[in-house]
Amino acid sequence: MKPAERLKLPRQHMPEQPAEARARNFREVNLGLEDRAAINEALRCLQCRGAKCVGGCPVGVDIPGFLAALADNNLAEAARVLYAANVLPAITGRVCPQETQCEVSCVRGNKGEPVAVGYLERYVADWAARHWDQVCEAAPPTGRKVAIVGAGPAGLTCAGELARRGHAVTVFEALHKPGGVLVYGIPEFRLPKDIVEREVDKLRRLGVRIECNVVIGQTYTIGDLMGEEGFHAVFIANGAGLPVFQNIPGESLKGVYSANEYLTRVNLMEAYRFPESPTPVIAGRRVVVVGGGNTAMDAVRTARRLGAEEALLLYRRSRQEMPARAEEVKHAEEEGVRFTFLAAPVEVLGTPEGWVRAVRCIRMELGEPDASGRRRPVPVAGSEYEIPCDVVVVAIGTRSNPLLTQTTPELKLNRWGYIEVDEQGMTSIPGVFAGGDIVRGAATVILAMGDGKRAAAAIDRYLAARS
């Protein structure tokens, strides 16, 4: 097809569950492109030389490469190209912030809409799951043992890459189920859990051992792993963790949750099926979620699905500054979520029995830009007002989890408590590597995976140099 013809093709729409219906169920919102639509979308790619989009992807997926194969309807080849750079495309296709990564760099976005790289990545990965068992052969055993701490995207990616190279890999996971944020944080309606399970199964078939219910720092220390337990290298990928509260009065009231707790109860513990699933969650009629990131968006949309008549997102800056993925904001709005910008809670008010009855807020205005380059919200004196509600979910970020680092004093941390690593991903302890949120602070799935992949290569070199 000629470039002029390609240019004429409009961006394909993602079929979705109707907003009315999906605001009350936990099934996936996006239904996936039809075959014809996927090919048409792939044809929109201009096959640029030195494609800019590739530079926007943290793991450097050969985007024109897999799109060319897809446009040819050669799905096996498209999958091969895609998986060469990205071992979890069914996940990243769904959750990457494409509008700030690959798609923002697409030249077609200069005039009109960028190629829907995310939708197509998902399309190819879902096809592969049905038709193409791409578990690759593991190299012959090297006799080297590597321990991985945490079964989130960073740990799982690193495990896969190391197993392929013939190393014996054991992943230690604190929870009873592997997946990290992919299973306890990101809800089913954005990322069905069977997709995560499928990826984990693939790793198992590759020979990766996954041991749940092991908390490194408690059950074993890093020293135990490198000593008695006989591992030759360790990759730490225990995520960010510890939720931040605002430290305002009333945060102990019944009905105040961190987003992590609220989402963990609903996702990992399946509280939306209560009482068939025995873990409860307080399903408010009027729910206020504080924050503006992906976590806040997931919480507020979950509140709607748990039956909230009113689900309100309260963000202290304005719409432009919201860090959440654009698609989530759009979906939330369609699902009847209300947004209040430029306001922040100063107190949670309770009933005499200790239940939440309202949040007291103060209005903000935007002042000078702060360190992040965004304009700093400044409280407007005397502008306090109350929002009646029965559940408040706090989604204003996380701090580093000290559980592992405090039992590993040799591990060098930065001043926020995150682990310091060199260009190789190695920490201050030889043979111990780290990546993902515990190094970057709360970041993204694909950045965590990128770290896992780079660390695997570095660990492989480290082990080779030592054998």
Added chain:
Amino acid sequence: MSAYPIRHARWLAPGVRCLIVEAPRVARRHRPGHFVIVRPVEGSERIPLTVAHADADAGTIMLVVQAVGATTRQLCDLEAGGEVRDVVGPLGRPTELERFGHVVLVGGGVGTAVIHPQAAALKKLGNKVSAVIGGRSRPYVILEEELGRICDAVYPCTDDGSHGFHGFVTARLARLIDEDPDPVRAVITAGPVPMMKAVAEVTRPAGIHTIASLNPIMVDGTGMCGGCRVQVGGKTLFACVDGPEFDAHRIDFDDLAGRLTAYRSQEQAALEHLRQAVGEGSCRLAGAVARATGDALGA
């Protein structure tokens, strides 16, 4: 994935079960004060339980469980030869034990299981160790014999006077502080919240170092969710990573008691659901649970 085999199971008191579970990694690392998070069967809720005893050589831990709701009841329904689906730990910070001199351990109901491992460790450090343990009536006083083998003195207390001291553990503690020739240097307490609060008030005037083992609702036990937050000295702390033991004189017990009631109506629904699923007739525990539910032993 592997589960955790149950070696022994027996009733310690009505509705209170003692399980010896194979969990070698936990047993090896265990220190007094540690707890585990358990899921009895696939699909269960995650609940925290203190490690009442650990045998590193045998690779086992002892759990003492009071059936108060759906999940503890599922656990109490398990038999030797069966298995616990998930056991993770050891979690929390170990108790800060030192040579205090005379230490009194105050346990109410299943809280007595918490102080059990501390008694042995304190004794080893050369302390004089007394235990004041309470229950509603005679059958509810647990681990008296075990503690008797370790401690210098054990003072059982019952609310109805059917065994030992007639009255609350706090009254017996106050008397011990007044009358014992060896001045009480430290108190460690575990049990129902109102009891721990009262213990803190008994020791406050004399400024006796007092530690309480808190039992907030937990989910992950790794510091990730913040559900276990408690107010200590005006600060918000996470019991699973900062505790579960804190300076009793600085704990806001009313705050904790309030938060523990957050799911009361759902807990009833979950229990009802389990009853229907299991079938009331076939359930040995029904009676015990009915007696134990909502009943703070030893308080």
